[in-house]
Amino acid sequence: MTPYEILWQPFADFAFMRHALVGCLALALGCAPIGLFLVLRRMSLMGDAMSHAILPGAAIAFIAYGLSLTAMSIGGLIAGLVVVLAAGMVTRATQLKEDANFAAFYLVSLASGVLLVSKWGSNVDLMHILFGTVLAVDAAALVFLAAVATTTLVVLALFYRALVVESFDPEFLQSMGGRGAWAHFAFLILVVLNLVAGFQALGTLMAVGLMMLPAASARLWAKELPAMLCVALGIALVSGYVGLLISYHGDLPSGPSIILTAGLAYFGSLALGRRGGLLWRWLGHEHLEA
Amino acid sequence: MSHHHDHQHDHAHHPAGAIRLSNLTLTYHRHPVVHHVSGSFAQGELTAIVGPNGAGKSTLLKAMMGLMKPNHGRVERHGLAPREIAYLPQQAAIDRDFPLSVQDAVLLGDWRNSGWFGRISRSARQRADAALERVGMAGFGGRPVDELSAGQFQRVLFARLLLQDAQLILLDEPFTALDAKTTADLLAVIAGWRREGRTVVAVLHDYEQVRSHFPQTLLLAKECIAWGPTTEVLTPANLARANGMPQNWDDDAPVCHRDDTGAPTTPPAHDHTLHSH
Numbered sequence: 001m002t003p004y005e006i007l008w009q010p011f012a013d014f015a016f017m018r019h020a021l022v023g024c025l026a027l028a029l030g031c032a033p034i035g036l037f038l039v040l041r042r043m044s045l046m047g048d049a050m051s052h053a054i055l056p057g058a059a060i061a062f063i064a065y066g067l068s069l070t071a072m073s074i075g076g077l078i079a080g081l082v083v084v085l086a087a088g089m090v091t092r093a094t095q096l097k098e099d100a101n102f103a104a105f106y107l108v109s110l111a112s113g114v115l116l117v118s119k120w121g122s123n124v125d126l127m128h129i130l131f132g133t134v135l136a137v138d139a140a141a142l143v144f145l146a147a148v149a150t151t152t153l154v155v156l157a158l159f160y161r162a163l164v165v166e167s168f169d170p171e172f173l174q175s176m177g178g179r180g181a182w183a184h185f186a187f188l189i190l191v192v193l194n195l196v197a198g199f200q201a202l203g204t205l206m207a208v209g210l211m212m213l214p215a216a217s218a219r220l221w222a223k224e225l226p227a228m229l230c231v232a233l234g235i236a237l238v239s240g241y242v243g244l245l246i247s248y249h250g251d252l253p254s255g256p257s258i259i260l261t262a263g264l265a266y267f268g269s270l271a272l273g274r275r276g277g278l279l280w281r282w283l284g285h286e287h288l289e290a
Numbered sequence: 291m292s293h294h295h296d297h298q299h300d301h302a303h304h305p306a307g308a309i310r311l312s313n314l315t316l317t318y319h320r321h322p323v324v325h326h327v328s329g330s331f332a333q334g335e336l337t338a339i340v341g342p343n344g345a346g347k348s349t350l351l352k353a354m355m356g357l358m359k360p361n362h363g364r365v366e367r368h369g370l371a372p373r374e375i376a377y378l379p380q381q382a383a384i385d386r387d388f389p390l391s392v393q394d395a396v397l398l399g400d401w402r403n404s405g406w407f408g409r410i411s412r413s414a415r416q417r418a419d420a421a422l423e424r425v426g427m428a429g430f431g432g433r434p435v436d437e438l439s440a441g442q443f444q445r446v447l448f449a450r451l452l453l454q455d456a457q458l459i460l461l462d463e464p465f466t467a468l469d470a471k472t473t474a475d476l477l478a479v480i481a482g483w484r485r486e487g488r489t490v491v492a493v494l495h496d497y498e499q500v501r502s503h504f505p506q507t508l509l510l511a512k513e514c515i516a517w518g519p520t521t522e523v524l525t526p527a528n529l530a531r532a533n534g535m536p537q538n539w540d541d542d543a544p545v546c547h548r549d550d551t552g553a554p555t556t557p558p559a560h561d562h563t564l565h566s567h
Contacts, residue, residue, distance in 0.1 A: 162406045168388040175377040176401045
């Protein structure tokens with residue numbers, strides 16, 4: 001096999017592969033920076049919780065409208081936003097911390113979703129919602145993915161400073177009268193949007209992987225935020241492309257292939273990362289003079 | 291319990307207060323941590339707040355910042371918006387691992403001008419460099435904050451305060467866990483604020499430090515024990531009273547009716563069960 005056959009021919013020959021590639025790249029553009037902020041705000045598990053939370057919305061839409069991507073996306077979006085807003089409001093109104101409320105709401109939401117699907121759907125449907133299929137991404141889905149990526153990048157650019165300050169020193173923002181809660185909510189809505197965008201391509205459970213794995217890896221390479229964003233983006237984009245190739249050549253499901261590729265990048269970073277990677281820890285015994 | 295509003299008698303001697311507490315009561319779960327405190331912070335002066343742990347010192351600063359609503363009474367800021375007050379809380383809430391450069395951390399002090407979306411002006415950058423120099427951190431601008439020691443980090447936060455250019459500066463235990471050199475340098479910054487006519491209120495524990503650097507003191511033990519010139523406040527008798535503050539948590543404490551006047555049949559003017567304030 002020539003390099004061309006390995007690296008590009010699948011995309012040249014098949015429209016569904018091109019769609020899948022463009023979809024994955026769009027998804028990576030939005031997910032990577034979102035994931036990095038999740039990691040920095042110590043909310044790594046929040047993405048996971050939210051991915052479960054959108055399930056009942058998608059399930060209800062599936063039962064009502066069949067396998068319609070639009071309906072399922074809107075359903076998932078509504079369920080995700082309800083959980084985000086409800087957990088946020090309960091956090092502000094009561095003693096409970098945000099993570100506990102998110103856990104409570106997503107579990108209720110997930111259980112409802114599973115209940116709905118098993119009562120009115122079939123197991124095949126459930127598998128589809130849980131694990132998605134990037135190879136079924138059509139033109140309408142591509143437009144949706146591109147729109148989400150664009151929205152994410154624009155909103156992140158606008159809220160960048162507020163998000164950084166909210167993460168670094170929330171009390172300072174509060175004392176300056178800056179409404180940190182707005183930045184926080186805007187960010188959580190972006191998380192939901194990206195998960196909804198991801199679930200049809202990668203499945204609800206896999207979508208989180210494209211957020212968290214590149215972000216966690218990036219912390220091991222760069223020391224400043226802009227550089228971290230670049231590294232996370234790079235790893236996410238490459239994982240999408242390489243993962244699709246592996247899935248095509250190996251005849252493997254696409255979602256897990258993409259996430260496992262990102263997982264490999266994570267393990268590689270753990271070993272080699274310039275900022276705290278194991279190799280450098282092991283080598284860096286000699287201390288400096290000053 | 292005998293209680294005298296000593297400070298109300300002192301009050302006439304104070305210059306016009308930049309910020310005034312009037313019969314201020316702050317509570318957690320209905321239990322008062324600051325109880326019926328009145329008085330003014332002398333404008334353009336350094337005031338220390340001292341008192342035992344749990345005396346309500348940090349809570350009082352939060353209320354002065356507007357971060358906590360009084361259960362009763364008022365904080366009168368005389369036209370100072372909260373954002374014109376600089377506030378340095380205890381370090382707990384800051385994520386010191388965050389990938390931010392020292393210069394960016396200092397430039398947050400320019401928030402009043404830059405806000406969420408505004409650009410950082412060249413003069414703000416110059417002021418940030420000057421502020422770093424003033425706290426003895428010249429040349430550290432490009433370093434990430436996660437490489438700083440606790441002392442260096444506190445210097446950076448003081449540089450941020452300098453950039454905020456506030457008329458009223460609230461410091462919550464600013465020297466805890468700092469060495470003598472760093473403490474002396476930062477005390478010099480505070481003395482500079484006094485020369486510039488700014489009002490500084492600092493929660494402190496070191497009586498010697500307070501005596502030698504802070505002309506005014508508020509001795510707080512939930513109640514105001516004494517408030518005025520430091521030499522008159524930090525007397526053995528006052529300190530003994532402050533340290534005698536009851537530490538136990540009384541679950542069945544009765545509702546406070548101290549402000550009630552007149553016949554006992556009138557509805558209570560101050561009732562901690564009513565959170566309508």
